[in-house]
Amino acid sequence: MNDIIPENKQALNHSLDSLLRPKVWDEYIGQEMIKKNLNILIAAAKERGQMPEHILLYGPAGLGKTTLAYIIGSVLEVPVHTTSGPMIERAGDIVSLASAMENGGVLFIDEIHRLSKNIEEVLYPIMESGSISIIVGKGPTARSVEINLPPIVIIAATTQVGRLSTPLRTRFSGGVMRLIPYTEDEIAQIAMRSATVLDIDLPEEAATIVAQRARNTPRVANYLLKRVRDYAQIHGTAITSELVQKALSERDIDEHGLTAEDRAVLKTIREAFNGGPVGIQALATTLSEDTRTVEEVYEPFLVQAGFIERTPRGRSITEKGMQYLQSL
Ligand code: ADE
Numbered sequence: 131m132n133d134i135i136p137e138n139k140q141a142l143n144h145s146l147d148s149l150l151r152p153k154v155w156d157e158y159i160g161q162e163m164i165k166k167n168l169n170i171l172i173a174a175a176k177e178r179g180q181m182p183e184h185i186l187l188y189g190p191a192g193l194g195k196t197t198l199a200y201i202i203g204s205v206l207e208v209p210v211h212t213t214s215g216p217m218i219e220r221a222g223d224i225v226s227l228a229s230a231m232e233n234g235g236v237l238f239i240d241e242i243h244r245l246s247k248n249i250e251e252v253l254y255p256i257m258e259s260g261s262i263s264i265i266v267g268k269g270p271t272a273r274s275v276e277i278n279l280p281p282i283v284i285i286a287a288t289t290q291v292g293r294l295s296t297p298l299r300t301r302f303s304g305g306v307m308r309l310i311p312y313t314e315d316e317i318a319q320i321a322m323r324s325a326t327v328l329d330i331d332l333p334e335e336a337a338t339i340v341a342q343r344a345r346n347t348p349r350v351a352n353y354l355l356k357r358v359r360d361y362a363q364i365h366g367t368a369i370t371s372e373l374v375q376k377a378l379s380e381r382d383i384d385e386h387g388l389t390a391e392d393r394a395v396l397k398t399i400r401e402a403f404n405g406g407p408v409g410i411q412a413l414a415t416t417l418s419e420d421t422r423t424v425e426e427v428y429e430p431f432l433v434q435a436g437f438i439e440r441t442p443r444g445r446s447i448t449e450k451g452m453q454y455l456q457s458l
Contacts, residue, residue: 150324150352151197153204159323160316161194164307168198171304172205181206181234184257184284186242186302188291189309190430192349195287199238202285208235215244221252225262225277234281242286243293250298257284257301289426311346311434314338321351330359332369339374345387345431354378386435386454395428396437396455399447406438406446413445 152158155165168185175182182202187195196212203210211231218224218239228237239245245253255262256279263274286302288294299306312320318334318341325332332340332355340358344351361377362369382390394417399406402416414421419428429445432438437451447455 146328146356147352150327151200152323153201155201155205157323158194158197158201159319160312161198161309164198164309167305167307168202172202176206181281181283183304184286184302185304186291186294186299186306187285187287187309188289188306190311190347190434191289191426192347193309193311194348195309196238196240199236199285199287202283203236206236206283208233210236210238212238212240214240215242218245218249221249224249224252224256225264225279228256228279228282229277231280231282235283237282237284239284239286241288242298243288243290245298250295253284254297254301256282289430312348314341314346317341317344317346317348317351320348321355324352324355328355328359330355330369333371335371336369336374339371339378342385343378343383343387346434350387354383357381387431388435388437388454392428392432392437393455393458395424395432396447396451399438399445400452400455405452407441407444408446409444 155169158165164187171182171185185202187198189195199212200210209231211227213227218227231237252262260281261276261278263276265272266275267273283304284302291299291306291308318337321337321340321344322332322334324330325337336358340351340354344354358369358374358377361380362373365373367373395413398413398416399408402408403413410421410425414424417424429438429440432451433440435450436448437454438445439448
């Protein structure tokens, strides 16, 4: 418990992120292709009085995979239960999760690539037939009992679709859909919408600056917006473009959205490894980070922004990355 913020206000802060989530298709900005395809899949299933087939959403973190699962739940008018790959430790966890959803609904499994192999196998019959057989008893009296589960649609999300086995991936028969980075214009619209929800006075030019530094990611845009609001509040001033620039530069977030940690990655590749290629292990060790942090936190945006490239022999800094470092 944080003793600075009263308990009821803490609850308020926790719900801030869910407050910012769009609740219906019309509020969801961008990802037009996915929206169109999901809308047809969901509406058609609903019209038939069925649950849609299972869906796999993949793409970089923070692009709105969870948000889509909630929108689907609300269109279907069913509850959404969320869990994640690492949270499901035993095969029984998934069975009890599914059977607890009495009237069915959406089971959202985040980070599905981190599901263990034996649990993956429990998932197959659930996905295919909505039932599971379990062995009851031991030795000669052991027998298999078929349990019918409530009607559920599994919506799974991953940042690393390549890590999913083919048998698992192909069971998402409703579709395997890739979320793409948002355009700067879409991110500015999302920042404007979030500002309206939070009752923040955000001029359009200021939203543009937030968008330029938000790494094409709504979650980052909302995070920056909240930090800008804090800054304006503490300084007792209105939010202007200049204020956004100042607030974010003071947090070491530059005009490309890069942080000091991102720059350290680039500088290390250039200086310690002659521009690369360098293996992820050697890079992480030199940075005193673990490989997963480098792979999952820093690398995706640096690749997307064209500052580094992945080659079969490792990571290399690009011409654009070199020019960026020279401009500092
Ligand atoms: N907040 C987070 N993602 C969003 C999106 N795609 N559209 C509108 N608001 C969002």
